[in-house]
Amino acid sequence: KVSPDDVQGLSTCDIPHPRMLDADFVQFSYAPRLLPEDRTPLACLAMFEDLNLLTRWRIRRETIARFILMVKKGYRNPPYHNWMHAYTVAQYCYQMVKNLKLEKCLEDIEIFSLFVSCLCHDIDHRGTNNHFQTAARHHFAQTMCILNTEGCNVFENLSSKDYQTVLDLVRDIILATDLQHHFKIMKNLTELSNRGYDRTLVRDRKLLTCLLMTACDLSDQTRPWNNTKKVAALIYKEFFSQGDMEKARGWQPDQMYDREKAHIPAVQIGFLDFVVLPAFRVLEKIFPPMKECADSIKNNKDHWEQISELVRIKHSGSTSHMTFDE
Ligand SMILES: Cc1nc2ccc(C(=O)NCC(C)C)cc2n2c(-c3cc(OC(C)(C)C)ccc3Cl)nnc12
Numbered sequence: 001k002v003s004p005d006d007v008q009g010l011s012t013c014d015i016p017h018p019r020m021l022d023a024d025f026v027q028f029s030y031a032p033r034l035l036p037e038d039r040t041p042l043a044c045l046a047m048f049e050d051l052n053l054l055t056r057w058r059i060r061r062e063t064i065a066r067f068i069l070m071v072k073k074g075y076r077n078p079p080y081h082n083w084m085h086a087y088t089v090a091q092y093c094y095q096m097v098k099n100l101k102l103e104k105c106l107e108d109i110e111i112f113s114l115f116v117s118c119l120c121h122d123i124d125h126r127g128t129n130n131h132f133q134t135a136a137r138h139h140f141a142q143t144m145c146i147l148n149t150e151g152c153n154v155f156e157n158l159s160s161k162d163y164q165t166v167l168d169l170v171r172d173i174i175l176a177t178d179l180q181h182h183f184k185i186m187k188n189l190t191e192l193s194n195r196g197y198d199r200t201l202v203r204d205r206k207l208l209t210c211l212l213m214t215a216c217d218l219s220d221q222t223r224p225w226n227n228t229k230k231v232a233a234l235i236y237k238e239f240f241s242q243g244d245m246e247k248a249r250g251w252q253p254d255q256m257y258d259r260e261k262a263h264i265p266a267v268q269i270g271f272l273d274f275v276v277l278p279a280f281r282v283l284e285k286i287f288p289p290m291k292e293c294a295d296s297i298k299n300n301k302d303h304w305e306q307i308s309e310l311v312r313i314k315h316s317g318s319t320s321h322m323t324f325d326e
């Protein structure tokens with residue numbers, strides 16, 4: 001499935017420190033989508049190395065190289081839910097581990113599971129939210145296929161106890177990448193942030209791991225406006241083609257997927273108000289340095305408010321033909 005030359009290259013090259021790929025690589029203000037896609041496998045290898053995961057979990061160079069390339073190939077090419085989404089999600093996970101010193105809050109095996117889950121969490125996504133079956137289960141199944149492929153099992157040198165633990169963690173984390181699940185645990189997360197995080201409680205560690213996964217999944221919204229507006233265009237290409245497909249089948253798509261009816265700025269403001277900001281407010285209560293990211297989200301929301309005002313004044317019709325350069 002992956003070219004032996006690519007595996008060979010990634011197995012034998014010197015592993016650079018992430019800051020060699022970009023001086024600001026570890027900064028929350030850095031926009032990971034600026035890295036050319038053909039350098040992202042090397043960047044993943046550099047992150048595994050800098051997080052000391054290769055040594056700690058005795059992962060062979062051949063194995064990590066093949067794993068990264070197999071995961072990248074496991075993604076399809078919808079406008080948003082593609083490999084670059086997975087890469088940016090894992091890159092934010094790396095930044096949080098480094099900036100928040102997560103090794104003090106979570107077990108090594110939980111950090112390892114979280115980072116691997118970030119890379120794999122949307123594998124084989126078709127760019128549609130399949131209303132019927134939970135997509136997350138499918139992404140976990142696809143992840144297991146890769147781990148069971150010869151020479152791709154990054155967990156191969158773990159003890160049988162750790163092996164079982166890491167698979168359970170990866171399953172729970174990937175199955176948590178679902179809006180319904182996130183809404184379900186938000187009450188518990190708010191309580192946790194009010195009473196304070198207790199790393200000795202497995203319940204608190206599980207809740208925090210889910211919140212960190214969601215934060216990584218939403219991290220495009222914490223980046224500078226230029227990144228956020230490009231990502232919105234991608235998500236709408238994906239949403240509107242789902243709506244087009246549903247119309248072709250004679251179904252009436254939700255307004256958000258309907259290019260004739262969707263009000264893009266309003267949907268983005270709603271998404272930030274009801275999903276992104278509440279999650280990052282809880283995160284900020286547990287980790288004060290996350291204030292920088294929460295502020296960046298508010299800045300992006302202000303941009304959408306300005307555009308929304310522009311739409312109200314200038315255009316009465318739909319917004320799907322709009323560009324967002326105000
Ligand atoms: C830029 C951007 N706009 C979005 C606009 C609307 C919605 C949406 O679903 N609205 C309906 C709700 C509020 C009832 C999602 C959007 N979205 C996501 C996203 C996040 C998800 O949530 C988890 C899994 C917790 C991360 C799950 C799926 C997706 Cl596509 N990622 N980026 C975006």
Ligand SMILES: [Mg+2]
Binds near residue numbers: 121122177217
């Ligand atoms: Mg995702």
